[in-house]
Amino acid sequence: MKKVMDGFYTWGFLSLLGIISALFFLLPKSAFSETENRNLQEAPKLSGERLWSKQFADDSELFVTDHFPFRSDWVRAKSTMEQLRLQKENNGIYLGKDGYLFEKFGEPDFEELGNYADAIRQFADNHPNADVKLLLSPNSVGVYPERLPWKAAAYPQAIVHDFIEDRLGNDVAFLDGFDFFKTANSPEEKRELFYKTDHHWTSYGAYLAYKAYASDMGWKPLTEEEFHIRTLTDSFLGSYHTRGQFGSAKPESIEVYEPKNKVHSEMYIADTDTTKDSLYDESYLAKKDKYGYFQGGVHALVTVKTDLAPDQVDLDKLLIVKDSYAHSMLPFLTNHVKEIHMIDIRFYNGNIGDYMEQNGIDDALLLFNTSTFVGERSLLKLKY
Numbered sequence: 001m002k003k004v005m006d007g008f009y010t011w012g013f014l015s016l017l018g019i020i021s022a023l024f025f026l027l028p029k030s031a032f033s034e035t036e037n038r039n040l041q042e043a044p045k046l047s048g049e050r051l052w053s054k055q056f057a058d059d060s061e062l063f064v065t066d067h068f069p070f071r072s073d074w075v076r077a078k079s080t081m082e083q084l085r086l087q088k089e090n091n092g093i094y095l096g097k098d099g100y101l102f103e104k105f106g107e108p109d110f111e112e113l114g115n116y117a118d119a120i121r122q123f124a125d126n127h128p129n130a131d132v133k134l135l136l137s138p139n140s141v142g143v144y145p146e147r148l149p150w151k152a153a154a155y156p157q158a159i160v161h162d163f164i165e166d167r168l169g170n171d172v173a174f175l176d177g178f179d180f181f182k183t184a185n186s187p188e189e190k191r192e193l194f195y196k197t198d199h200h201w202t203s204y205g206a207y208l209a210y211k212a213y214a215s216d217m218g219w220k221p222l223t224e225e226e227f228h229i230r231t232l233t234d235s236f237l238g239s240y241h242t243r244g245q246f247g248s249a250k251p252e253s254i255e256v257y258e259p260k261n262k263v264h265s266e267m268y269i270a271d272t273d274t275t276k277d278s279l280y281d282e283s284y285l286a287k288k289d290k291y292g293y294f295q296g297g298v299h300a301l302v303t304v305k306t307d308l309a310p311d312q313v314d315l316d317k318l319l320i321v322k323d324s325y326a327h328s329m330l331p332f333l334t335n336h337v338k339e340i341h342m343i344d345i346r347f348y349n350g351n352i353g354d355y356m357e358q359n360g361i362d363d364a365l366l367l368f369n370t371s372t373f374v375g376e377r378s379l380l381k382l383k384y
Helices: 002-026 048-052 055-066 071-084 110-126 157-168 177-184 203-217 239-244 282-286 324-328 352-358 370-374 377-383
Strands: 093-095 101-103 131-137 173-176 227-236 252-259 265-269 274-276 301-306 315-322 337-344 363-369
Touching: 093 239, 101 239, 110 131, 110 157, 110 352, 110 370, 110 377, 131 157, 131 177, 131 203, 131 370, 157 173, 157 177, 157 370, 173 177, 173 203, 177 203, 203 252, 203 324, 315 324, 315 352, 324 363, 337 352, 352 377, 363 370
Parallel strands: 131 173, 131 363, 315 337, 315 363
Antiparallel strands: 093 101, 227 252, 265 274, 265 301, 301 337
């Protein structure tokens, strides 16, 4: 009887393994996960160099993990089980107070962080006639640590900002999000700086960043009274929700600031060689990634030309090297800058310094959030 049962378990296990393997190869592969709101690992490319460096093995492991059969269902099932245990953390996301979800933030590798800051300094040194500024926004976990669940800890992002500012020295102007959020981060301030279910700042948070940058540039920023502030949707559940899958999360709204004195902008997306007469993509409001309404999501290179009257132009050309926090801030800048070139350093593979010189650009804004900055090795591209 024991041999029969052993055989049953063995053949049952092998059959299950065979079925899963067959499904892995037969089921279609997706490039994007709606559940996790991120791009999935592409099929690994085999080469001698990648094999020797173990990059092929690492990519293969990620590819199998990302395309495991019925992965989304497994993620949801895991999240449900964690919540039934009353656990306040799932997939690196905390369930905090006041409806907030937070991403875990641990102590960064300060040696690597120093290398990123040094790369920015090198970029500024390579272009001595250019005005280079770094605007660094904290994340919600950095601004609202008191809303974390009991005993949940996060490394203070203010320490990270201080380290970067010290490392940059006087070579690069540093605009610290903690400074321009300070006036809005009081008990009586009811407006949210960050989405509760997403990693981005709200349009109001982006507006405060715009005001800080405009003032630093010597421009007169538009007041909120000079905008029509319109709610686009009230059913937004962002990236933290898709990762954490906490059922108690409530949908929230996304706003857009439309200047009363309208200025027409034309946007060229180099990735797809397409030109659009709007900075917004309405189709994203019907998708999971509703923040993609701003510029239609992530692109490696975007150029925006604005029909500003001569007396409205504060700057002819501006280069923005950024992550996706820049998307909701860009429309504010079109009220001052005639031509904006926006590069996502994670996906642009050209030489950024060469691009800047070839297009006659003398002003550069590096705009990142803290969580992206501390782990973004692509910043090292700025050295060259």
